[in-house]
Amino acid sequence: NNVHAVTEGPEGDDAKCSFHHRMFLEPQEKKRSMKALVVKQAKKTCSCTPTKVKDCVFGFFPILQWLPKYKLREYLLGDLMSGVIVGVLLVPQSIAYSLLAGVEPIYGLYTSFFASLIYCIFGTSRHISVSIFGVVCLMMGQVVDREIERAGYDLEPAVLSIPPGTAAHVNTTLSPVNGTSQEVLCDKSCHAISVAATLTFISGVYQVAMGFFQVGFVSVYLSDSLLSGFVTGASFTVLTSQIKYLLGLDIARTGGIGSLIVTWINIFKNIHKTNICDLITSFLCFLVLIPAKEVNEHFKSKLKAPIPVELVVVVAATLASHFGKLKETYGSSISGHIPTGFLPPRPPDWTLIPNVALDAIPIAIIGFAITVSLSEMFAKKHGYSVKANQEMYAIGFCNIIPSFFHCFTTSAALAKTLVKESTGCRTQISGLVTSLVILLVLLVIAPLFYSLQKCVLAVITIVNLRGALRKFKDLPKMWHLSRVDTVIWGVTMAATAFISTEIGLLVGVCFSMLCVIFRTQRPEAPLLGWVAESETYESLSAYKNLQTKPGIVVFRFEAPLYYINKECFKSTLYKQTGVNPVWVKAAKKKAAKRMLREKEVGSGDNQTSISMDFVSEPLEFHTIVIDCCAVQFLDTAGIRTLKEVCKDYREIDVHVLLAQCNPSVRSSLIRGEFFKEGEDHLLFHSVHQAVDFALGTQGHSGTSASK
Numbered sequence: 001n002n003v004h005a006v007t008e009g010p011e012g013d014d015a016k017c018s019f020h021h022r023m024f025l026e027p028q029e030k031k032r033s034m035k036a037l038v039v040k041q042a043k044k045t046c047s048c049t050p051t052k053v054k055d056c057v058f059g060f061f062p063i064l065q066w067l068p069k070y071k072l073r074e075y076l077l078g079d080l081m082s083g084v085i086v087g088v089l090l091v092p093q094s095i096a097y098s099l100l101a102g103v104e105p106i107y108g109l110y111t112s113f114f115a116s117l118i119y120c121i122f123g124t125s126r127h128i129s130v131s132i133f134g135v136v137c138l139m140m141g142q143v144v145d146r147e148i149e150r151a152g153y154d155l156e157p158a159v160l161s162i163p164p165g166t167a168a169h170v171n172t173t174l175s176p177v178n179g180t181s182q183e184v185l186c187d188k189s190c191h192a193i194s195v196a197a198t199l200t201f202i203s204g205v206y207q208v209a210m211g212f213f214q215v216g217f218v219s220v221y222l223s224d225s226l227l228s229g230f231v232t233g234a235s236f237t238v239l240t241s242q243i244k245y246l247l248g249l250d251i252a253r254t255g256g257i258g259s260l261i262v263t264w265i266n267i268f269k270n271i272h273k274t275n276i277c278d279l280i281t282s283f284l285c286f287l288v289l290i291p292a293k294e295v296n297e298h299f300k301s302k303l304k305a306p307i308p309v310e311l312v313v314v315v316a317a318t319l320a321s322h323f324g325k326l327k328e329t330y331g332s333s334i335s336g337h338i339p340t341g342f343l344p345p346r347p348p349d350w351t352l353i354p355n356v357a358l359d360a361i362p363i364a365i366i367g368f369a370i371t372v373s374l375s376e377m378f379a380k381k382h383g384y385s386v387k388a389n390q391e392m393y394a395i396g397f398c399n400i401i402p403s404f405f406h407c408f409t410t411s412a413a414l415a416k417t418l419v420k421e422s423t424g425c426r427t428q429i430s431g432l433v434t435s436l437v438i439l440l441v442l443l444v445i446a447p448l449f450y451s452l453q454k455c456v457l458a459v460i461t462i463v464n465l466r467g468a469l470r471k472f473k474d475l476p477k478m479w480h481l482s483r484v485d486t487v488i489w490g491v492t493m494a495a496t497a498f499i500s501t502e503i504g505l506l507v508g509v510c511f512s513m514l515c516v517i518f519r520t521q522r523p524e525a526p527l528l529g530w531v532a533e534s535e536t537y538e539s540l541s542a543y544k545n546l547q548t549k550p551g552i553v554v555f556r557f558e559a560p561l562y563y564i565n566k567e568c569f570k571s572t573l574y575k576q577t578g579v580n581p582v583w584v585k586a587a588k589k590k591a592a593k594r595m596l597r598e599k600e601v602g603s604g605d606n607q608t609s610i611s612m613d614f615v616s617e618p619l620e621f622h623t624i625v626i627d628c629c630a631v632q633f634l635d636t637a638g639i640r641t642l643k644e645v646c647k648d649y650r651e652i653d654v655h656v657l658l659a660q661c662n663p664s665v666r667s668s669l670i671r672g673e674f675f676k677e678g679e680d681h682l683l684f685h686s687v688h689q690a691v692d693f694a695l696g697t698q699g700h701s702g703t704s705a706s707k
Helices: 034-046 052-061 072-101 107-124 134-150 190-214 216-221 224-247 259-269 278-299 309-324 326-330 348-358 358-382 389-398 414-422 431-448 452-462 468-479 483-498 501-520 566-579 581-601 607-613 634-648 661-669 687-704
Strands: 172-174 181-183 527-530 537-539 552-556 623-627 657-659 682-684
Touching: 034 414, 052 072, 052 389, 072 107, 072 134, 072 224, 072 309, 072 431, 072 452, 107 389, 134 190, 134 224, 134 348, 134 358, 134 483, 190 348, 190 358, 190 389, 216 501, 224 259, 224 278, 224 358, 224 452, 224 468, 224 483, 259 483, 278 309, 278 326, 278 452, 309 452, 309 566, 358 389, 358 501, 358 623, 358 661, 389 657, 468 483, 483 501, 501 661, 527 581, 537 687, 552 581, 552 687, 566 623, 566 634, 581 634, 634 657, 657 687, 682 687
Parallel strands: 552 623, 623 657, 657 682
Antiparallel strands: 172 181, 527 537, 527 552
16 A cells, blocks of 8 residues: 555545645565564574674673783773772772671672672673672662571571581681681671672572563663662661761661661660760761862862772771770770681572562662663763673673672672773773772781771761762752653652662652653643744744644644543543534534424524524634644554544544654554545645645635535
């Protein structure tokens, strides 16, 4: 079937419409043989050639592509500088975020080491820093605390009594000091890292599965405003969880719905137990860290590298705590023993998988969404491309492999990525350098942080939340740009902060999708006017000095026409035109019945003539042109609605013309048998064509009537 500027109508109409120029568009032939497509895809998938194997291996291990092309003189200095600086920043943050995840400080260092190393092998982004991310640590810490409580552990580490003969099943650790293997009973700390490692493994499996099935499109449902609101809301929860360390309070960490409010209630109940030494130390750390961070930001263009103020604060606080004997004298809480070396690998606890499988879903989604969005953002900025599915593989393996080495979940982190970029990073070698810096700490320096106060680590965590909390300053600008996005941000932020992180993410996704549905359910639907001396039609409500053609109404519906908004389409069309054809037909029938009744009873001629005059009162227009340029698609309800509208208006002598339908809409109309033999429904490629045709048709009809 050829698609014309005027669609196929009865041959008898050709003479009547001969004044109108037709445009013939011959559609492309579409080969839709499902069998052929399946066979072609099967051959492509199952074929095994040396070239395909090579491409597959190089695609799965991107390091094999970029490492042979590495320009040593051009890239090495920038990669070394950025890698060392990020590594120096990561050491205190890794220790600090371990508290947030509910595990011992050494495991944070393990996590940062393996994540930086593995992403260097599998990742396609040259700039992002994959390491510990505060929001993910918070979500993991809530699960760890829940499982510890479920396992019956108290706040203090306790040794479980285990019957003889089960020693083989008890978790073992390696004493890094003397290098001998010792079997120890699994206490609270041991169980915590078992939960974290198992959760990390499942999250990684989900992320690799997403990459394998190429479901990266899921991230499109996490808009920028949703992610920003989620991170800001989670930042409030992170901040709240660290307050007890600032004050030196020994209170249990709460999780679940309303944990933020419950935590603040517990803080105020125990405020009289504040440790003055921890409070003063926290205050002094804030006085140093916040101004230094501001200096780094304001002079980042002039500084070759940011001042490693966090490391300076950690070293100074450790020395002060050690020589001042703050734990012995004032009871300050300290990090404790941090061993050197590595613990032997251990598989995740498979018995915990049913308990944490659901918890791993939001952690996996947040992890890959932030990683993919950051990698694409920096790739676009620096003019190279990344593969979204390979990024999911990379972040998945950054979780699966380290889960066997006592690590917890990682993702890309914006703050450290910005530092990495600003200090001259050129390739993924920078991540390898970062892992070597952390390795040095693990092998030599780690035990020196024994006397470091936990309140110092809490201050570091809170200071790094400034970026997320500063989003409140951007709200006026966001409101000016898009009120809907601002509302999505606010709802997601509030739900994440005051309910829980997982429910907040779900609320944000559902609310943003509802906003899209509501915007298509009641879209803009203006009447259009003609711009003089042109072929353009624009909204009468938006622009002045537009003209209208006598007897013609031009109407634009700015949304897909489907089952949700079909009633809105009809009601808006009736309201804008001022004529409801159903009511007009009903009035005609009612008047006809009344006239018939009056004739039967022999009523006077005056009332009859009045009734007939009312019914036969002419309408102000004879044609409605529907501009379909904004209608992306039609479903069966939309096609049926258009049929009903055309039929109802035709019965009161008003023609309905469709203009500017895209190929998908035209195809839907043809498949839905919208154009039937004997009907005068017309389809045009522009509003101007439809209006000219309507004017010509009316003039031709008027001439014929006068004859």
